[in-house]
Amino acid sequence: MDLLRRDNEKGFSWKGFFLQWEWMLILIFLLVTAINSYLSPYYLNYDNLRDATMTFLDKAFIVLPMVLIIILADIDISVASTVALSAVVMADLYAMGVPMEVAILICLAVGALCGFINGWLIVRFKELSAVIVTLATMIIYRGIAYMMLEDQAVGQFPEWFKFLGWGYVFGIPFILIAFVVCAIAFALLLHKTTFGRRIYAIGNNPTASRFSGVQVDRIKIIVFTLAGLMAAVTALFLTSRMGSTRPNVATGYELDVIAMVVLGGISTAGGKGRMIGAVIAVFLIGYLRYGLGLINIPAQALLIIIGLLLIGAVMVPKLKIRGSGWRKAKPADAPVKRAL
Amino acid sequence: MTQKDRNSSTWSAKIARFREAGLLGFILVLSVIVQFRNPSFLTIENISDMVTNTAILSILAVGMMLVIVTRGIDLSIGATLALSGMIAAQTVVANPELHPVLAILLGTCIGLICGMVLGWLVARFGILPIIASLGMMNVFRGLTFMVSDGKWVSAHQMPASFKAIATSSLLGINTLIMIAIIIYVVSYYFINHTRTGRQIYAVGSNPDSAQISGINNGRILWLVYSIMGGLSGLSGVLWVSKFASAQGDTAMGYELSVIAACVLGGVSIAGGSGKISGVILGSILLGILNNALPLINVSPFWQMGIQGGIILIAVLINAVVKRGVDRNHLMRRNV
Amino acid sequence: MSEYVLELRGITKTFPGVRALDHVHFQLKKGQIHALMGENGAGKSTFIKIITGVHRPDEGEIYFQGERVDINHPKDAQQLGIAAIYQHVTCFPDLSVTENIFMGHEKIDKGTKRLLWKQMHQEAQVLLTELGADFDPKTQMGALSVAQQQIVEIAKALSTNAKIIIMDEPTAALTKRESEELYRITEQLRDRGVSVIFISHRFEDMYRLASQVTVFRDSRYIGSWAINEISQEDLIVAMVGREITQLFPKKAAQIGEEVLRVDGLGRTGYFKNVSFTLHRGEILGLTGLVGAGRSEVCQAIFGLDALDAGKVFLKGKEIHIDNPLQAMELGIGYLPEDRQKQGLVLPWSISSNITLPAIGKYAKKGWLSRHKEDEAAKTLAQKLQVKARSIYDPVSSLSGGNQQKVVFAKLLTAQLDVIILDEPTKGVDVGAKSAIYEIISDLASQGYGILLVSSEMPEVIGMSDRIVVMREGRVTAVLDREEATQEAILEASMVSISPRNREQIAEARMI
Structure with missing residues (x-):
């Protein structure tokens, strides 16, 4: 008996390979591109595409840790508020005369602290779900931002700070390079390290993971802290692009981010999904928005489309492929597992 | 077991027993303090303003309680409220002769439909309520903007009969408050004295057992989200009538206040428990806070942070109290 | 009228990929305590779910008091007078004892559809007293002990005027004394003419109570015997399909x-x-x-x-x-009691499960090494004779015993x-x-x-x-x-x- 034998009975099937969610995403992506470029001659213009990419990539930094959080079967809806708080703290400090470099570091620290508090509350009070904890901190973080700045906007950052959001390296937007680097780092972390393996273990079966010596609490805190840190990174890019900041920046980002993650094939039940899917989904939604903007679809309709996309994305896996047709999953057979 | 052991229940177990009395006491103390700081707090106008505000909040909180009891959450109610308020307002502007009751019915129906769609997504497809309601929040909000085309419906456009919904009175009581009271009574009867009402608690308490007991879990989930939607629709009309304006961003983020009222009122986020009386008290406490903070010169920009802090502290206290009760059960064991 | 209060013929039930029941038969007499035995996975639970209407059979017929019936829904079973008490108590911890007893068949006013709380509390009190329980029906279910909760479940069955009560491993979580109490109640039920289907892994339960025993094995019906007709050894053979020679190979x-x-x-x-x-x-x-x-x-x-x-x-x-x-x-290593919930990540491969506790040991500075990992997993799987086609198979595809061996292998990854x-x-x-x-x-x-x-x-x-x-x-x-x-x-x-x-x-x- 060769226990190391891969499952050869089914063999490699092209059908199985292409039925992977990521390929579906790429297909949709191509479809969106085709339709968009058909509808608007300006769509496939390099400058336009580049500018669009620079516009939508700021929130993409949060998508990366959100993938980890959703694989853990948790959720964090406070990320947008963390963006606002860390941006406001940075701007406020700078306005008070703190050097920009220090303000940036503090901005990152504030973001990480916000994430750490989320993680700490979630592991310390296990009877509370991540939904309710981050719902509360979502209000608190933004509330603190309002306390600090009230309804003012703060801007006038040094010229070099603009580079983050507007700069190019060898003709490639800096923000894109930064995102790609971060995405690769997160993908490696998730798929190639013991840390990532443990995240999947917790998402699949938290009890068995704990019994197997996985430091569940520590990993959760680290992941939530990472989410806070990346929210602060988003705050940097966003502030750089806007040139100023207000307490109500990044409103609704949590929805976009969660929509991208879920669309990327990461199951909200935890334990399943890959980083690459979410990254494709970032570009898919980004270009969809850009394309719709070009053909003058109002922003409100975009709101609806994103909402529907989110729901569509979580609904699709619930419809199972059976034979040739799509069969609806019977809720009666499915185990009833619903905690928020 | 000695006599001493039996009496030494943990302090938190005692709190659990007297939660509502404690909440009431807190409300009274708070009122007295605020009254000392600003005597205009307990004036007739201010109280009536506060109570009518609280009426809308508590109507929504009753619906939200049912949702939370089934272990769900609904973040779309602010958007549902705005959408139905907007459509109702536009309808009465177009048809000034329309009877206000019909306007209320129209708004309620629109809310009901929104809730039914959300309930269908949650019950039929098993989508996590947080995700489904977050998505629908966007959809409903987007629809509101599209319906209104970005414009407001302002006070002078609305017929007087419509605005009178919030100011008139029924049997000597303000209509808003009357409607809220009717809703409390009906809901109380519904959840305590009807089969379906108890089934809501059963599903929240243990979904698997509920299924085995022959309860149609999907139907119950669908029902609570529909009720929530209907109440949001109703609140939408009341809101627009009270504030005499309908905007695209009406009640944005209001769902958070509603959830806060529920957790303050002791509704367990883990599902299965929650009382109407608690939710009403929670709403009143929140209503007083919202009203009193400006009166004692707290900047309006602090309100959000304070509200978030209250939610967090309330859920943490709930959790700690629950732990104490459990520990109390353990201490009673004769080991 | 038929001799049997419940008879099932040729019941077959298939789930995607698994045939859970394959043409099984079952006959239950009035006032009989009938033990249903079989190894885990023999199909007992599915069988119970067919009788109680949770699942619908693909094939086969159900006769109730000689009449052909269809049980499509838990409500149908309830109306026929079939009640089940499950292995893990399935109660509503946030609700009162009375509500738990009457869940699904509440007493309601015919006109107003109002729940008749007073009557229900009274009736619950009567039932509990009959069963020798001394707690108040208004108590919250979550505050009771497991044994007390089980009594509530029985009271629930009685309140439906059940003619057939199914007990699925009711003694699993009970102490000896509480089990005795349960035996007493069960006999009391039998004397009232209630038929009981009793599922248990404990032979002592069966010999103490049952008069007839039916055995399932590998989703099939093996046979049915009067309890005094069959010895424990033969029964084991019927359940296992082979003889066990030496059960305890204790080495000095x-x-x-x-x-x-x-x-x-x-x-x-x-x-x-x-x-x-x-x-x-x-x-x-x-x-x-x-x-x-x-x-x-x-x-x-x-x-x-x-x-x-x-x-x-x-x-x-x-x-x-x-x-x-x-x-x-x-x-110090610990092999948990519940291997599916505490021991294994079911959708994962055998290999990943084995290496989970010591994943750091098979990695280079935190970077996974599939090769090292698979080798280690293979060695341990062979050492413990895990029966599988490959270590890449998901553990969910293994039998209970082999799953347990995987959990043992996990222990051996550490010093x-x-x-x-x-x-x-x-x-x-x-x-x-x-x-x-x-x-x-x-x-x-x-x-x-x-x-x-x-x-x-x-x-x-x-x-x-x-x-x-x-x-x-x-x-x-x-x-x-x-x-x-x-x-x-x-x-x-x-x-x-x-x-x-x-x-x-x-x-x-x-x-």
């Missing part, structure tokens, strides 16, 4: 120096003043009734729960363990001195049991100190060098192999509490 092991000593361990509400020592090569049995606090002691030693009192010494040195990782690094086994053969079929005993024996002879937690008396007596008996959170006896008889263990695990005390406890629980 070299007992070495002390490796683990615990002194005065305590945790509020669970156990108090627990002390024992464990030596190299020794199998120390830890037994007692379910709920005596055995698992809790082990989990506290392993760092899953915090200790309130006491000291733990490993190889003579005092240690403090805060989490399982620390315990494993120090050399251990002490292995704690919590009910290692629970829910494992009889054939795989002896393979597991073999493994335990081997481990002991390799010099591990083994703490074997078990409720099965023959297992503890057959495998252990010494036996620690616990009762209600305290150690009541430490017995040598020679003095360890069933009687001695039983006496130590259930010396009766004076009636006055018992009253006080019941009173305290009621609140």
Whole structure:
């Protein structure tokens, strides 16, 4: 008996390979591109595409840790508020005369602290779900931002700070390079390290993971802290692009981010999904928005489309492929597992 | 077991027993303090303003309680409220002769439909309520903007009969408050004295057992989200009538206040428990806070942070109290 | 009218990929206690779900009192008078006892559809009194003990005027005394003319109660016998399909120096003043009734729960363990009781499961190395003779016994001195049991100190060098192999509490 034998009975099937969610995403992506470029001659213009990419990539930094959080079967809806708080703290400090470099570091620290508090509350009070904890901190973080700045906007950052959001390296937007680097780092972390393996273990079966010596609490805190840190990174890019900041920046980002993650094939039940899917989904939604903007679809309709996309994305896996047709999953057979 | 052991229940177990009395006491103390700081707090106008505000909040909180009891959450109610308020307002502007009751019915129906769609997504497809309601929040909000085309419906456009919904009175009581009271009574009867009402608690308490007991879990989930939607629709009309304006961003983020009222009122986020009386008290406490903070010169920009802090502290206290009760059960064991 | 109150013919039920029932038959007489036996996975649970209308059969017929019926929904079963009491009590902890009893068949006013609370409370009180329970029907269900909850379940069955009551492993979570109470109630039901289908893994339950036994094996019907017609040996053969020769392959092991000593361990509400020592090569049995606090002691030693009192010494040195990782690094391993929930990541491959506890060891500075990992997993899987086609198969595809071997393999990835086994053969079929005993024996002879937690008396007596008996959170006896008889263990695990005390406890629980 060769226990190391891969499952050869089914063999490699092209059908199985292409039925992977990521390929579906790429297909949709191509479809969106085709339709968009058909509808608007300006769509496939390099400058336009580049500018669009620079516009939508700021929130993409949060998508990366959100993938980890959703694989853990948790959720964090406070990320947008963390963006606002860390941006406001940075701007406020700078306005008070703190050097920009220090303000940036503090901005990152504030973001990480916000994430750490989320993680700490979630592991310390296990009877509370991540939904309710981050719902509360979502209000608190933004509330603190309002306390600090009230309804003012703060801007006038040094010229070099603009580079983050507007700069190019060898003709490639800096923000894109930064995102790609971060995405690769997160993908490696998730798929190639013991840390990532443990995240999947917790998402699949938290009890068995704990019994197997996985430091569940520590990993959760680290992941939530990472989410806070990346929210602060988003705050940097966003502030750089806007040139100023207000307490109500990044409103609704949590929805976009969660929509991208879920669309990327990461199951909200935890334990399943890959980083690459979410990254494709970032570009898919980004270009969809850009394309719709070009053909003058109002922003409100975009709101609806994103909402529907989110729901569509979580609904699709619930419809199972059976034979040739799509069969609806019977809720009666499915185990009833619903905690928020 | 000695006599001493039996009496030494943990302090938190005692709190659990007297939660509502404690909440009431807190409300009274708070009122007295605020009254000392600003005597205009307990004036007739201010109280009536506060109570009518609280009426809308508590109507929504009753619906939200049912949702939370089934272990769900609904973040779309602010958007549902705005959408139905907007459509109702536009309808009465177009048809000034329309009877206000019909306007209320129209708004309620629109809310009901929104809730039914959300309930269908949650019950039929098993989508996590947080995700489904977050998505629908966007959809409903987007629809509101599209319906209104970005414009407001302002006070002078609305017929007087419509605005009178919030100011008139029924049997000597303000209509808003009357409607809220009717809703409390009906809901109380519904959840305590009807089969379906108890089934809501059963599903929240243990979904698997509920299924085995022959309860149609999907139907119950669908029902609570529909009720929530209907109440949001109703609140939408009341809101627009009270504030005499309908905007695209009406009640944005209001769902958070509603959830806060529920957790303050002791509704367990883990599902299965929650009382109407608690939710009403929670709403009143929140209503007083919202009203009193400006009166004692707290900047309006602090309100959000304070509200978030209250939610967090309330859920943490709930959790700690629950732990104490459990520990109390353990201490009673004769080991 | 037919002789049988319930008869099932040729029932077949297929789930995607699994044939759960294959043309099974069943006949139940009025006023009969009928035991249904079979290994785990033999199809008993699915069968019960067919009778209670949770699942619908693909093929076959159901006759109720001689008439052909279709049971498509739990409500249909309820109307026919079929009620089930499930393995794990399926109650609503947030609701009152009365509501739990009447859930699904509440008393309502015909005109207004209003719930008649007063009547329900009264009726619940009557039912509870009949069953000898002394708690108030308005009590919240969550505040009751498991045994009390089970009585509520029975009251629920009675309140539906059930003619057939199905009990699915009702004694699994009960103490001996509580089981006796359940037997008494069950007999009382039988004398009233209620038919009972009784599912249990304990032979003693069956011999004590049943008059007829039906056996399923591998989703098929094997046979049905009057209880006095069939010996225990034949019954085992019917269940397993082969004869078990030697069940307890206990090897004489070299007992070495002390490796683990615990002194005065305590945790509020669970156990108090627990002390024992464990030596190299020794199998120390830890037994007692379910709920005596055995698992809790082990989990506290392993760092899953915090200790309130006491000291733990490993190889003579005092240690403090805060989490399982620390315990494993120090050399203590724990095999959990519930392998599906606590032991395995079911959708994962055998390989990934085996390496999970020591994933850091098979990695280079945190970077995974598939090769190293698979080699290690393969070696361990072979060592423990896991029967699988490949180590890349998901563990969910394995049988219970093989899954348990994977959990054993997980333990062996770490450098251990002490292995704690919590009910290692629970829910494992009889054939795989002896393979597991073999493994335990081997481990002991390799010099591990083994703490074997078990409720099965023959297992503890057959495998252990010494036996620690616990009762209600305290150690009541430490017995040598020679003095360890069933009687001695039983006496130590259930010396009766004076009636006055018992009253006080019941009173305290009621609140």
